[in-house]
Amino acid sequence: MQLKVNKQDRKFEGDPQMPLLWFLRDELALTGTKFGCGVGLCGACTVHVDGKAVRACATSMSDVAGHAVTTIEGLSPDGNHPVQKAWRAHNVPQCGYCQPGQIMQGAALLNEKAKPSDEEIQSTMSGNICRCGCYQRIFAAVKAASKEA
Amino acid sequence: MKSVNLESKAIVENVSRRNLLKGVVAAGGLVVAVQALPRNALADGGSVNQYATGAGGMPGGTVWDPHTFVAISPDGTVTIVTHRSEMGTGSRTSLPMVVADEMECDWAKVKIIQAPGDEQKYGNQDTDGSRSIRHFIQPMRACGAAARQMLEKAAALTWGVPDTEVRAQNHKVVHVPSGKSLGYGDLAVAASALPTPSLKSLSLKSSAEFRYIGKGNVPITDLHNITTGKAMYAQDIAVPGMKFAVVARPPVVGGKATKWDADAAMKVPGVVKVVAIPATPAPAKFAPLGGIAVIANNTWAALRGREALNVQWNDGPNKDYDSAVFKEGMAAQARKPGKIERNEGDIDGALAGAAKVVSHEYYIPHGHHATMEPPAATAKVGGGKAEIWACVQSPGGTRGDVANLLGMKEADVTVNVTLLGGGFGRKSKCDFALEAAILSRELGGTPVKVVWTREDDIRHGFYHSVSYQHVTAGLDKNNKVVAWRHRSVSPSLMSNFMPDPKRESALELGLGLIDTPFDVPNLRLETGEAVSKTRIGWFRSVNNIPHAFAMQSMVAELAAELGRDPKDFLLEMIGPARIVDPRKTVTSELWNYGDPWETYPIDTGRLRRVVERAAKEAGWGRKLPAGHGLGIAVQRSFLTYVASVVEVAVAADGSVSVPRVDTAIDAGFIVNPERVRSQVEGAAVMGLSIAKYTEITFKNGRVEQGNFNDYRVLRIGEGAMDVRTHIIEAGIDVPSSGVGEPGVPPFAPAFFNAIYAATGKRIRNLPMGNSVKA
Numbered sequence: 001m002q003l004k005v006n007k008q009d010r011k012f013e014g015d016p017q018m019p020l021l022w023f024l025r026d027e028l029a030l031t032g033t034k035f036g037c038g039v040g041l042c043g044a045c046t047v048h049v050d051g052k053a054v055r056a057c058a059t060s061m062s063d064v065a066g067h068a069v070t071t072i073e074g075l076s077p078d079g080n081h082p083v084q085k086a087w088r089a090h091n092v093p094q095c096g097y098c099q100p101g102q103i104m105q106g107a108a109l110l111n112e113k114a115k116p117s118d119e120e121i122q123s124t125m126s127g128n129i130c131r132c133g134c135y136q137r138i139f140a141a142v143k144a145a146s147k148e149a
Numbered sequence: 150m151k152s153v154n155l156e157s158k159a160i161v162e163n164v165s166r167r168n169l170l171k172g173v174v175a176a177g178g179l180v181v182a183v184q185a186l187p188r189n190a191l192a193d194g195g196s197v198n199q200y201a202t203g204a205g206g207m208p209g210g211t212v213w214d215p216h217t218f219v220a221i222s223p224d225g226t227v228t229i230v231t232h233r234s235e236m237g238t239g240s241r242t243s244l245p246m247v248v249a250d251e252m253e254c255d256w257a258k259v260k261i262i263q264a265p266g267d268e269q270k271y272g273n274q275d276t277d278g279s280r281s282i283r284h285f286i287q288p289m290r291a292c293g294a295a296a297r298q299m300l301e302k303a304a305a306l307t308w309g310v311p312d313t314e315v316r317a318q319n320h321k322v323v324h325v326p327s328g329k330s331l332g333y334g335d336l337a338v339a340a341s342a343l344p345t346p347s348l349k350s351l352s353l354k355s356s357a358e359f360r361y362i363g364k365g366n367v368p369i370t371d372l373h374n375i376t377t378g379k380a381m382y383a384q385d386i387a388v389p390g391m392k393f394a395v396v397a398r399p400p401v402v403g404g405k406a407t408k409w410d411a412d413a414a415m416k417v418p419g420v421v422k423v424v425a426i427p428a429t430p431a432p433a434k435f436a437p438l439g440g441i442a443v444i445a446n447n448t449w450a451a452l453r454g455r456e457a458l459n460v461q462w463n464d465g466p467n468k469d470y471d472s473a474v475f476k477e478g479m480a481a482q483a484r485k486p487g488k489i490e491r492n493e494g495d496i497d498g499a500l501a502g503a504a505k506v507v508s509h510e511y512y513i514p515h516g517h518h519a520t521m522e523p524p525a526a527t528a529k530v531g532g533g534k535a536e537i538w539a540c541v542q543s544p545g546g547t548r549g550d551v552a553n554l555l556g557m558k559e560a561d562v563t564v565n566v567t568l569l570g571g572g573f574g575r576k577s578k579c580d581f582a583l584e585a586a587i588l589s590r591e592l593g594g595t596p597v598k599v600v601w602t603r604e605d606d607i608r609h610g611f612y613h614s615v616s617y618q619h620v621t622a623g624l625d626k627n628n629k630v631v632a633w634r635h636r637s638v639s640p641s642l643m644s645n646f647m648p649d650p651k652r653e654s655a656l657e658l659g660l661g662l663i664d665t666p667f668d669v670p671n672l673r674l675e676t677g678e679a680v681s682k683t684r685i686g687w688f689r690s691v692n693n694i695p696h697a698f699a700m701q702s703m704v705a706e707l708a709a710e711l712g713r714d715p716k717d718f719l720l721e722m723i724g725p726a727r728i729v730d731p732r733k734t735v736t737s738e739l740w741n742y743g744d745p746w747e748t749y750p751i752d753t754g755r756l757r758r759v760v761e762r763a764a765k766e767a768g769w770g771r772k773l774p775a776g777h778g779l780g781i782a783v784q785r786s787f788l789t790y791v792a793s794v795v796e797v798a799v800a801a802d803g804s805v806s807v808p809r810v811d812t813a814i815d816a817g818f819i820v821n822p823e824r825v826r827s828q829v830e831g832a833a834v835m836g837l838s839i840a841k842y843t844e845i846t847f848k849n850g851r852v853e854q855g856n857f858n859d860y861r862v863l864r865i866g867e868g869a870m871d872v873r874t875h876i877i878e879a880g881i882d883v884p885s886s887g888v889g890e891p892g893v894p895p896f897a898p899a900f901f902n903a904i905y906a907a908t909g910k911r912i913r914n915l916p917m918g919n920s921v922k923a
Contacts, residue, residue: 014418014419015418015449015450015453018449019449022447022448022449025385025448026393026448030378031378031381031382031384031385031387032377032378034382034384034385034521034570035384036521036522036523036603037603037856037857038602038603038604039603039858041603041856041858042521042603044521071378072377072378073377073378073379075377079376079377084376084377087376088372088376091369091823093375093376094237094827095235095237095520095521095522095568095571095572096375096568096570097382097520097521097522097568097570098521098570099375099376100375100376103376122866123866125865125866126864126866127864128865129521129857130521130834130865131519131520131573132237132521132571132831133830133831133832133833133834133835133863133869134830135834135863135865135869136869136871137827139866139870
């Protein structure tokens with residue numbers, strides 16, 4: 001099957017039931033998409049498929065055939081997407097492991113709605129767990145990025 | 150010098166870091182120290198030393214040699230080695246920042262590389278116990294000062310001028326009379342030819358001269374890589390030719406596989422080998438649990454192969470572990486006299502003669518770290534050598550354990566430390582690295598990455614110990630507390646290392662039980678018996694969590710009983726500012742977090758000050774909306790004093806939110822206030838998870854939870870979104886103490902005290918769930 005990953009054409013010939021997560025991580029070495037739970041509960045593996053946030057661990061390869069996948073590595077050519085910039089301005093990360101997924105979720109939200117309400121930010125980001133507890137800053141960063149949009 | 154390159158994707162192929170360092174060495178640019186100094190020389194009264202710490206008692210002690218930690222390349226880039234593991238506290242940035250500041254570096258020209266596990270070379274690397282700044286601020290200042298003085302000396306010699314006429318300033322050395330200068334890159338070769346200054350000749354900067362220390366103006370070094378997905382964790386390691394493995398582990402600790410279908414697993418496309426890993430009888434330290442490993446060409450094939458194994462288990466001696474039954478047994482122990490651990494006055498007489506006696510019981514179940522990165526490790530074992538890449542908190546310990554396992558010398562074992570996607574104590578235990586080593590050896594040297602899934606992580610952890618606390622207070626006719634008896638029942642983490650002591654060990658007793666600071670004339674602290682039925686491990690702030698929960702809840706309960714203000718009553722329980730010295734009244738030793746009493750005594754003046762500061766900042770006593778309440782709690786842990794005021798809002802349906810938290814922290818001198826705030830914010834979130842959700846239960850010896858659906862942790866918007874950190878300012882002469890852990894213990898009792906203030910309902914069994922009515 002064929003798909004695009006970060007604007008590049010990619011081929012996949014393995015088990016169509018394999019989650020996109022393992023294709024990205026094990027075959028393409030795009031390890032910015034993190035393995036956190038494997039069942040769509042934590043959001044660490046959030047990527048964009050045709051611009052919408054999905055959990056790569058719960059998306060099979062057959063689901064993405066012919067589609068365009070964007071990972072954290074492809075979110076911005078220079079790493080300066082407004083959400084990434086806001087993340088740095090607010091010193092959000094502690095351990096950092098969940099952060100690419102958080103950023104991809106935040107970027108997808110702002111892609112859909114440039115000025116989400118506080119409640120919309122919290123409900124959209126609530127699928128992404130941060131065990132270090134950076135939530136206060138995650139919220140502040142998404143909100144700041146929305147003001148820039 | 151070797152080091153893993155955390156900025157590189159292809160971690161093995163890209164050796165630019167190593168080449169850089171080799172290049173530096175070849176160019177003679179490595180700043181050299183020639184003196185062999187005694188371990189922890191700083192603590193032995195050198196002029197640099199301001200206070201003694203327990204660092205010298207840790208494996209490897211301390212090292213401050215600039216030759217070990219600092220390299221300067223001809224372009225002026227200063228490379229600083231960081232030897233502690235980074236799991237989110239910021240020490241990977243903060244310790245090099247201390248070196249850089251003392252060295253008068255421009256932070257923009259500093260690069261940080263991670264040391265492999267080698268405690269003889271780097272000093273202690275066990276990143277645990279909130280020790281990184283506490284034990285290494287002084288050695289790292291000495292390291293930076295020594296490097297700075299060598300650069301100054303090199304400039305003075307180059308110019309032929311007296312030492313007194315030169316001064317290092319922002320990455321160059323200036324000849325003060327003429328104004329001419331040389332950059333650090335220009336001086337590297339000459340500086341390397343000089344002997345290291347003696348410890349006594351070192352001149353530290355005054356704190357007024359600090360550029361970075363204490364300022365909070367340096368973002369973490371990995372910030373850009375984290376936000377662009379380039380940061381490398383152990384789950385992300387890719388070594389050429391590497392295979393991927395998952396392990397079916399015994400569902401009951403101590404169990405063994407009796408039968409499995411290796412053929413079925415081998416039929417899954419991509420599976421290359423099925424390997425049995427032996428179990429180790431208790432006490433097993435960090436040895437793997439054993440089980441059946443499936444090795445494959447990618448993670449997905451390994452997972453599918455594992456599903457096909459259909460393993461049958463002999464569950465072994467812990468097969469009856471049932472946490473609900475166990476709780477009843479602990480309660481029975483807590484209700485009868487236990488082993489006396491500290492005794493002052495006449496508790497029995499005081500209780501018998503008391504006008505009123507109040508008793509309450511408090512329970513906290515097993516918890517689990519659930520680091521966002523499940524454990525993972527890659528190993529390459531062959532040709533008499535082993536190389537490991539792992540997210541370990543203790544790379545030095547891991548190196549020793551791998552060497553023991555493989556029958557190698559430590560010199561033949563390299564442990565590369567990746568970033569840790571969370572640690573919280575779980576990654577102090579290197580069982581996953583040992584699994585990888587066994588499997589690579591079985592494959593004859595092919596590298597193997599062992600991936601733990603979330604279910605593996607939650608079902609095969611080293612659990613935060615379950616605990617049952619029984620507290621009794623006696624009041625005289627004037628409503629003064631004249632008797633305090635606290636019995637604590639909790640299986641010991643020491644059961645990993647020795648025959649089960651069946652009660653809290655000295656280490657655990659020192660975590661908030663026998664160091665009770667209350668001003669009560671008749672005081673007794675006891676433990677009851679509790680046998681460990683699973684792997685008990687330390688979890689961020691460890692037994693401080695149950696001890697503080699019981700003590701700080703009980704104080705508020707007594708205040709309520711007497712109609713007193715909880716904050717005023719808490720201050721009365723603490724009593725006047727003084728040094729509380731339990732060393733005379735404990736029945737064994739008082740474990741003071743491994744640090745000298747003289748440097749870090751129990752100072753109730755500092756305890757009072759954080760209570761008063763948190764209360765003031767929170768507007769204690771202010772008028773609150775209906776359904777809101779304020780609660781307060783304090784704990785000295787990891788030699789740091791923390792008080793939190795939690796505001797709760799209880800809705801009509803009983804659901805509880807936390808609109809605001811005010812936390813005052815006195816951790817002595819603060820190196821990085823920005824990271825202190827992030828730790829305090831995160832501690833509130835973790836504390837709220839403990840209060841509301843986190844619970845591991847056992848049935849038939851098996852953990853009943855498996856993922857974030859049934860092991861619930863706090864999500865965004867569920868509270869603690871407005872945490873305000875109030876740092877008690879302290880000068881450089883006030884010994885730095887811990888920061889990573891001490892924010893956690895006061896949170897849960899302050900939260901439940903707030904719920905009581907809002908609703909009149911007292912919660913003594915954790916977790917509460919999301920609703921006060923649940």
